[in-house]
Every structure is written in structure tokens, then in C-alpha cells.
Amino acid sequence: MTPSTNRPGTPPTPVNGVGRADYDTIVQWIARDARVLDLGCGDGALLRFLAAQRSATGYGIEIADAGVLASVRNGVNVLQNDLERGLAGFDDAAFDVVILSQTLQAMRRVEAIVAEMLRVGREAIVTFPNFGHWSHRLQILRGRMPVSQSLPYQWYDTPNIHLCTVADFDAFLAARSYRVLNRVVLAAGSPVTVAPNLTGELAIYRFRRR
Amino acid sequence: MPSFSATTGGASQDAPADRSVGCVTPQVAHFDAPLALACGRALPQYDLAYETYGTLDDARSNAVLVCHALNASHHVAGWYAGEPDNVGWWDNMVGPGKPLDTDRFFVVGVNNLGSCFGSTGPVSINPGTGTAWGSDFPLITVEDWVDAQAQLADRLGVAQWAAVMGGSLGGMQALDWAIRYPQRIRNALVIAAAPNLSAENIAFNEIARQAILTDPEFHGGNFEAHGVKPRRGLRVARMIGHITYLSDEQMEAKFGRQLREGLKFSFAPEFQIESYLRYQGEKFAEYYDANTYLRITKALDYFDPATRTDGDLARALSPATCRFLVISFTTDWRFPASRSREIVKALVRQRRDVSYAEIAAPHGHDAFLLDNPQYHGVVRAWFERMAAGEPVSKV
Numbered sequence: 001m002t003p004s005t006n007r008p009g010t011p012p013t014p015v016n017g018v019g020r021a022d023y024d025t026i027v028q029w030i031a032r033d034a035r036v037l038d039l040g041c042g043d044g045a046l047l048r049f050l051a052a053q054r055s056a057t058g059y060g061i062e063i064a065d066a067g068v069l070a071s072v073r074n075g076v077n078v079l080q081n082d083l084e085r086g087l088a089g090f091d092d093a094a095f096d097v098v099i100l101s102q103t104l105q106a107m108r109r110v111e112a113i114v115a116e117m118l119r120v121g122r123e124a125i126v127t128f129p130n131f132g133h134w135s136h137r138l139q140i141l142r143g144r145m146p147v148s149q150s151l152p153y154q155w156y157d158t159p160n161i162h163l164c165t166v167a168d169f170d171a172f173l174a175a176r177s178y179r180v181l182n183r184v185v186l187a188a189g190s191p192v193t194v195a196p197n198l199t200g201e202l203a204i205y206r207f208r209r210r
Numbered sequence: 211m212p213s214f215s216a217t218t219g220g221a222s223q224d225a226p227a228d229r230s231v232g233c234v235t236p237q238v239a240h241f242d243a244p245l246a247l248a249c250g251r252a253l254p255q256y257d258l259a260y261e262t263y264g265t266l267d268d269a270r271s272n273a274v275l276v277c278h279a280l281n282a283s284h285h286v287a288g289w290y291a292g293e294p295d296n297v298g299w300w301d302n303m304v305g306p307g308k309p310l311d312t313d314r315f316f317v318v319g320v321n322n323l324g325s326c327f328g329s330t331g332p333v334s335i336n337p338g339t340g341t342a343w344g345s346d347f348p349l350i351t352v353e354d355w356v357d358a359q360a361q362l363a364d365r366l367g368v369a370q371w372a373a374v375m376g377g378s379l380g381g382m383q384a385l386d387w388a389i390r391y392p393q394r395i396r397n398a399l400v401i402a403a404a405p406n407l408s409a410e411n412i413a414f415n416e417i418a419r420q421a422i423l424t425d426p427e428f429h430g431g432n433f434e435a436h437g438v439k440p441r442r443g444l445r446v447a448r449m450i451g452h453i454t455y456l457s458d459e460q461m462e463a464k465f466g467r468q469l470r471e472g473l474k475f476s477f478a479p480e481f482q483i484e485s486y487l488r489y490q491g492e493k494f495a496e497y498y499d500a501n502t503y504l505r506i507t508k509a510l511d512y513f514d515p516a517t518r519t520d521g522d523l524a525r526a527l528s529p530a531t532c533r534f535l536v537i538s539f540t541t542d543w544r545f546p547a548s549r550s551r552e553i554v555k556a557l558v559r560q561r562r563d564v565s566y567a568e569i570a571a572p573h574g575h576d577a578f579l580l581d582n583p584q585y586h587g588v589v590r591a592w593f594e595r596m597a598a599g600e601p602v603s604k605v
Contacts, residue, residue: 035561057561059558059564065570065584068588069591071565072535072567072591073594075595077563077564078565078566079565080568081566081568089551089554089555089558090558091559094558094559
């Protein structure tokens with residue numbers, strides 16, 4: 001098996017707790033009884049949370065053995081699969097929302113997965129650590145690769161190969177004419193509105209095809 | 211109401227080191243009502259050999275049916291009195307504290323119709339003639355097996371299985387239960403299986419059958435009347451089958467090009483793999499019935515629920531309402547992971563509750579019978595969720 005791509009960039013979440021700052025934002029964008037596909041679902045905590053809060057239904061996809069086992073323990077539908085192979089197992093527009101929570105930056109084929117998300121789902125929710133945060137910029141100015149709470153890895157052991165800033169992702173979506181429905185940037189778990197690309201740690205986007 | 215408590219004899223006999231259901235006694239259920247078969251014929255009456263482990267709860271809600279594959283039987287777990295080495299074929303999976311925990315679940319193993327281990331089959335006496343059925347025993351299908359299992363479920367007072375579980379051909383039975391008896395099954399565990407056999411799978415089965423059919427001692431299936439047994443055919447059939455259960459990787463690790471005693475420039479077994487296959491073939495030819503082998507490989511070939519829906523597996527699965535756990539193994543080339551993914555894809559299309567685990571294991575198809583922490587961990591977690599109540603996520 002290939003090594004885990006289980007939500008790189010953040011420490012593992014305890015199975016029974018919903019400690020992830022982006023969950024509280026995501027849940028507000030999920031309609032009641034929504035059909036959800038969670039890509040890189042880890043231990044299934046987000047799906048479990050959305051099932052409890054919104055009666056959401058659907059599946060998680062996870063590559064790592066430990067995540068699959070934890071998801072089964074959590075009672076969520078989990079399918080062991082490598083996201084890099086795409087979402088061939090899913091029909092067009094099969095889901096209301098497809099979520100990629102803190103996994104984008106670890107994927108090899110970013111453009112392909114985003115396109116696939118909008119093929120199988122009406123809407124996409126993508127969250128990622130903001131590389132543009134001032135502390136990262138400062139570390140680079142000092143000549144070192146950034147290590148922070150949102151990017152806890154060293155340059156040599158990081159699974160994060162496609163890091164981007166809030167401004168980068170804005171440009172990425174604009175260039176593809178995707179329509180941004182919501183954008184929330186968090187710092188210390190709270191939304192920031194002033195200079196989010198400088199102060200934000202975690203970016204959360206909700207978008208769809210135009 | 212009869213009581214179907216455990217057949218375990220406790221720890222009075224020599225218990226293996228790990229926890230086991232202990233000493234078990236097979237039972238036989240006799241059925242007088244005819245069973246209509248897919249081939250158009252009917253069995254006027256039949257026996258089903260079975261074993262049970264654990265205790266059926268008062269609500270009769272904790273029963274799990276374990277379906278066997280090609281050459282196994284109802285002896286799933288434990289051992290027989292006086293035969294401590296005759297251990298059930300899935301003893302590492304089923305028992306107290308094991309992934310399928312007999313402290314919580316009432317587990318039933320049943321020998322399939324047409325087999326040769328106690329259920330009615332070619333070696334049984336045909337009541338119409340007073341002699342063994344032999345070649346006259348009808349060709350049976352997976353659906354026939356499941357229909358017979360449903361009769362046994364009625365007899366045991368099990369209106370709905372908590373789960374039906376099986377590997378390989380056993381997984382196909384679980385799939386069929388889910389499709390044709392949706393009200394009688396809450397969970398299906400479909401392990402190392404496929405939605406049907408590929409041309410290559412059928413090809414291997416046909417070679418095995420030809421080995422038996424062309425054995426001069428087969429006598430058109432009536433070898434017993436001639437006082438012989440088509441051992442050569444059975445041996446070759448088993449050797450071919452056995453290769454498909456292993457992986458190249460595992461064979462290389464276990465045997466490689468090792469020789470027994472150096473090259474002898476003869477056709478006596480020289481390589482270890484030759485001697486291993488011959489041993490497996492010999493053993494099999496002694497205990498297995500040729501007419502049974504022919505029929506069970508045919509049952510495999512025929513299985514294809516999508517034939518009823520113009521080849522559309524998703525539509526074939528539409529009656530199924532239970533939760534599914536599908537498991538495959540990375541080095542299984544008999545029923546590769548891609549075949550399990552077909553089942554998963556069809557279930558997803560039908561918006562069914564399904565989880566899928568692809569287990570990294572070097573042992574090929576045989577991996578479903580072996581101990582693997584991730585594999586057993588997932589199955590254990592699944593049954594623990596079942597025991598704890600309904601899951602949180604629904605499709």
C-alpha cells in the first residue's frame with residue numbers, strides 16, 4: 001500500500017472528538033439530508049459529525065489502513081481507494097457535496113481531482129492550510145522552510161507537495177471559471193476578514209461550476 | 211420451541227492455546243418438502259449438515275450464517291471429539307473473542323447441497339433408486355444453496371440473519387442472500403469474491419473438470435459401481451485449483467526453485483513445488499468426491515446475478531437493502547480486487563450502505579482464510595458495530 005495521505009498537515013483527530021476547526025464551517029454549508037462524499041475521510045469523524053448534525057448520508061474514501069479501520073469503528077461507509085486514481089467508481093452528479101478537507105496539498109494531480117469533484121458532485125468544499133500566512137512568509141525570509149501548527153512537517157518528510165496561498169487558490173478557481181459560493185479563512189479557529197492571505201491559517205472554499 | 215444452544219463442550223477437552231469454540235458436534239436437519247432447483251428438477255427430500263456455535267438470543271436477532279467455498283464444509287470452527295487436529299476451516303475468524311465473536315453471536319455453518327460432507331449430494335442415496343445418486347445428482351446453483359439455507363434458517367427459528375458472511379464462493383452466497391432474501395439479512399460480508407466468474411476463471415474450472423471427466427476411472431460419474439475413484443482426475447483438478455489460490459509472490463517465497471534432492475533427470479517430483487502440489491492433490495483425491503467437484507465448479511461458473519437484469523449488476527443489486535462489507539486482497543488474482551470494486555460500484559450506484567477494504571496481503575486468494583491484523587480488525591470492528599446497535603451513517 002502507498003503511504004497514508006490521511007489529512008496531512010494536521011495531527012490526527014481523536015476518533016470520538018470533533019476538534020477540527022474547519023468542521024464547524026463546513027457543517028453550515030451542508031443541507032439537511034445531503035448526500036456527501038468525503039475524500040480522504042481519515043477516521044470518518046467528519047462524516048459522523050455531518051450525519052449527526054445534518055442527517056447527511058454518503059461515503060468516505062480513504063487510502064490508509066488505519067483510517068479505514070477507524071471509519072468502520074465509527075460506523076461510517078468507507079471505501080478504501082487511492083484518490084489519485086480519480087473517482088471512476090462514482091456517477092456524474094451522484095452527490096450534493098464532495099469534500100476534500102486538508103488533503104488537496106498532498107495530492108499529485110490537483111487539477112484532476114478538483115474536476116472530478118465537480119463531476120460527481122453539485123458542489124465542492126475544499127480546505128487547505130494557507131501557505132501565505134505571515135509566519136510562513138517570515139520563516140522563508142529568514143531562509144528556512146516553514147514549520148507551523150498548520151504545516152507541522154519538515155521539508156524532507158512532508159507529504160504536502162502542492163502548497164498554495166489563499167490568493168493562489170482564488171486565481172486557480174477564477175482561471176477555471178468556477179463560482180465561489182463561500183470562502184472562509186480561519187486563524188486560531190475564528191474567521192479573519194482583514195488580509196486573510198496574511199493572517200489566515202486555514203482556508204475553506206465552497207464552489208461549483210458556473 | 212426447541213433450544214439451539216451452543217454445541218460447545220467447554221474446556222473439558224484438550225483446548226488449543228487460543229480460545230476456541232471447543233469440541234463441536236455436527237448436526238443434520240432433514241427436509242421432507244421437495245426443493246425446486248434452478249435446473250428444473252427438484253430434490254424430493256434432502257439433508258443439510260450443519261454446526262452452530264454460541265447461543266441464539268431471546269429475540270433471535272444475533273444469528274450469523276457462514277457460507278463455505280469450494281471444498282470446505284459446515285465445520286467452520288472448533289474441533290471434533292477424538293480429533294483435535296480436525297479444526298474448522300475458519301477457526302481463526304470464528305470463536306469466543308475472535309472477529310466473529312461467538313460470545314455475542316449465534317453462528318451457523320452449513321454444508322451446501324451437492325457437497326460430500328453430510329448434506330445430500332452425489333454420494334447420498336437416491337430414495338428413488340436405493341443407490342447413490344452419483345452422476346444422476348442434479349447440477350445445483352448458488353441460488354439453490356441459498357434456498358436450502360433459508361429452509362434451515364426457518365428450522366432454526368431465524369427469521370432474519372444479523373449477517374451472512376462468506377469468502378470466495380461463500381461471498382457469492384452472501385451476495386445472493388442480499389438480493390433474493392432482502393428481508394432476511396441485515397448485513398452481508400462479501401470477502402474475496404466476484405460478481406461472476408471471468409472467462410479465465412471458467413477456463414481454469416473447465417481444465418479441472420476435464421481432468422476428472424477424462425479419467426478412465428470416472429465411468430461417466432458412476433465410478434462407485436465399478437469400485438473405483440477417478441483419483442488422477444481429482445488430483446490434477448486440485449493441483450490446478452490450488453495454483454489459482456496462491457500468489458506468484460507467495461509461491462516464490464515458499465518454494466522458489468528449491469529441489470528435494472537435486473536433479474535426477476526424471477519425471478519424479480524434483481522441485482519442492484511439484485512435490486507440494488502432488489501432496490495437495492493426493493490428499494484431496496482421498497477425501498473429495500469427483501461428482502461433487504464437477505458440480506461445485508459449475509455452480510461457480512453459473513453464478514451471475516446480473517443475467518437477470520441484462521448484465522446490469524447495479525440493477526441486479528437493487529432489491530438488496532442490507533449493509534455491505536466488501537473485502538478484497540491485493541495479491542488475489544483468482545478474484546482480483548477489481549472484481550470486488552465492481553460490486554462496490556454497483557452498490558454505490560444503488561446508494562446502498564457499503565464499506566470496502568482492500569487488504570495488503572501476499573497470500574493470493576487464500577488470504578481470506580489466513581490471519582491478517584487489518585483484515586481481522588475490520589471484520590471485528592464491523593461485528594462490534596453490529597453488536598453495539600445500528601450505525602450512524604445511512605445512505
